[in-house]
Amino acid sequence: MQRAWHANYPAGVPHELPPLPYETLGALFEDAFRRYGAREACRYLGHRLTFAAIERAAADFSAYLQSLGLKKGDRLALMMPNVPQYPVAVAAAMRLGLVIVNVNPLYTPRELEHQLKDAGAVAIVVLDVVAGTLAACIAATQLRHVVVARLGDMLPWPKGRIVDFVARRVKKLVPPYRLPGAVAWREALRRGAKGSVAPVPVAGEDLAVLQYTGGTTGIAKGAMLTHRNIVANVLQSELWYAPALARVPPDEQPVIVGALPLYHIFGFTVNMLLAARTGSASLLIVNPRDIPALLAALGRMRFHSFPAVNTLFDVIARHKGAKHVDWSGLKLAVGGGMAVNAATSKRWQALTGLAICEGYGLSETSPVLCCNSVLATGWTGTIGYPLPSTELRIVDEAGEEVAPGERGELVAKGPQVMRGYWRRPAETAEAFTADGWFRTGDIGVMNPDGSFSIVDRRKDMIIVSGFNVYPSEVEAVVTAMPGIAEAAVIGVADGASGEAVKLFVVRGDGAPTEDAIRDFCREKLTPYKRPKLIEFRDELPKSNVGKVLRRLLREDAH
Structure with missing residues (x-):
């Protein structure tokens, strides 16, 4: 169906998603492992890990999880920053039909307890740096299995041991904690390597992720994202970004700057999963708040795609060390999670020569709904155009569509829209209109060219x-x-x-x-x-x- 925004799609971007090549995230990872095994999957603290290395670790970890008795539909929580164990654990869980519960490692014990209890998580992988938080609340949860990871686990000897020693003994990053029965990550892989995995049938409509909202509108609740939801959004993003990433020289492997936390749906989809889909390498940034360290990492390699939020773009653009980074390889800077303001965009473009391409989405939509053209040459002040197979409308309080230029609530339909909120049927019903459109809660307008602008959150x-x-x-x-x-x-x-x-x-x-x-x-x-x-x-x-x-x-x- 022709929509106003289709006329302004970048050349080559289809109006609708073609048939999905697969419908599960397990199949997405298997495809990546088969096609890109020898390629670099991620760079972490100066070390390169190939897709084949991630595949081997994921196979061992999935065998370990299955040996514990975990079955399809069980919830596995991940409480880590951007470390290689994250994609390994996700790939392993998707093979078994487990449901990932992404957890913010900066949570307090109260916040963590609520999320683990609400999700009914039975297992967790937690970084030792924040294991004390888990120890403070684990007795009130349903957790039966705990795997404790360390910063150096996926690094070769002796570098990994040195990293762990510095973290524990020099920087004192790991406070004392007590988690009886917990198993170390390396030990879990060793145990898994001795076994094998019994195949588990997984379908596109099966639940893949419980993505908890940020809690800015009340008690955090889990958005139920299916395999098909997330696979569709990965492919939508790939199609939309293609005109910019086509400019990456053919002799260079695309590199995505992984500064967005992987436990946030933006980083989960447009960094980790999109990288697997396209055979890109992720530069994993453990602590994006450490700007000197981030800039030092950027200074050691060429990179092509940088998804981030306005705050990070701004602090980098203001930092005196940013001018020493080689920005010439950057082909795409995508801003999401919050509005990109004109002042930040101007500073970023002056630094890198590239405009920030602003997009828009929510945890409930896997997350991307729309985005500006990746070939735009400046700040537009809009959130751009709906992605392929995505429909947006602006409606009034009665649910009736308003004319272009008039304000109302932004509602959406598309393959990336969640199934509903976990164990909250009343709130799920409130989140959708009577005819099935998802209510974003944002006030927006549709512009004459078919792009959309967000005025604000209705509650604000x-x-x-x-x-x-x-x-x-x-x-x-x-x-x-x-x-x-x-x-x-x-x-x-x-x-x-x-x-x-x-x-x-x-x-x-x-x-x-x-x-x-x-x-x-x-x-x-x-x-x-x-x-x-x-x-x-x-x-x-x-x-x-x-x-x-x-x-x-x-x-x-x-």
């Missing part, structure tokens, strides 16, 4: 004297002012107007005064949108992928 909208104020609009204005590093806007109670706009500011170099900010806003914003209150902070609260958490700012304000 501020009503000042009956007028709607969208925080992202005010934030975009303020961050365009020289000397402003970051900004966030919330609504606070006001006796006169119902709500008032409160602005939080993180100063940059040459920071303006409060009066200067007010003067700037007076020039750019109509009176009801101007901040009534301004608070300066050293930093803003953020999620694990760098998204500013307005919810926490609202809690602080009350």
Whole structure:
């Protein structure tokens, strides 16, 4: 079916997904192992691991998991940063029909306990650096099996032992913990290597991942993503990115910068799984907050694709060491997880010569729904066009589609949309319209060219004297002012107007005064949108992928 956005698709990108070559993530990995065995799959702390090496480890780990009695549908939690054990564990689990529960390793014991109990996880792979968190709550969970990984496990001897010694004894990264019965990762592989795997039939409609939402709208809940959901989104992303990645020289293996956490659905799909699909190497970054170390890693190899969030792009573009990195190989920089602002885009393009290509998605959509053209030469201020086989609409409160240019809720349909929320039938029902469209909860508009723009989260909208104020609009204005590093806007109670706009500011170099900010806003914003209150902070609260958490700012304000 022809849609308005199809006319602006990059040349060669089909309107619809072709028939899927396979429907399960296990088949995706098997295909990658067969086609790219000798290629580099990931680079980690200077060491190269081939697809064949990942395959061997995954075979051993799947045999170990099956020997424990784990069966199809059981939930396996992964609580690690970007280390090679992650893709190994995922490939092993997909072969057995297990369900991956991605866990943020920075969780507190309370947050971890909730997620493990809600998912009903029976096994977990946890990095020793955060094993103390698990130890503090494991008694309240259903976990029966614990595998403890170390930073040096997948490195050759003696480098791996040295890395572990430094982590434990020098940097003191591993606090004391007690997990009786836990098995070390290396020991699990040794045990698995002695056995074999009985085949497990897995179908596209089977559950593959429980991806928990960030908890910014209440208690974290698991989005049920099937194998077909995620495979479809990997292939949609491959088709959409193809015009840019076709520019990678034929004699170079594509390299993706793996700074996005793999436990976040953005990194899970567009880094780990897309790399396997395309035979790309992932440069695994354990701690993307360590910018000097990240830049040092980038300085040691050519790379071609860099998916990240606005916050990371901005801090790199501002760092003095970034100018020493060779950016000439970069063909694609994809921004997601949060809006890419104009100021960041301008700084990034000045540094690398390449515009950030902004996309949009949610945990519930595997995650990508739409994206700007990968050949765009500058910031557009939109989230781009729906991916192949994806439909978006803007609807009013009654669920009726509104005219282009009018605001309403963004709703979506496509093969990447989740089955529903894990064990939450009422919330699942609320998440979909009566005719089956997924309600994103975002307020947007459809533009004349068929692209879409997000105005804001519905829940974040501020009503000042009956007028709607969208925080992202005010934030975009303020961050365009020289000397402003970051900004966030919330609504606070006001006796006169119902709500008032409160602005939080993180100063940059040459920071303006409060009066200067007010003067700037007076020039750019109509009176009801101007901040009534301004608070300066050293930093803003953020999620694990760098998204500013307005919810926490609202809690602080009350």
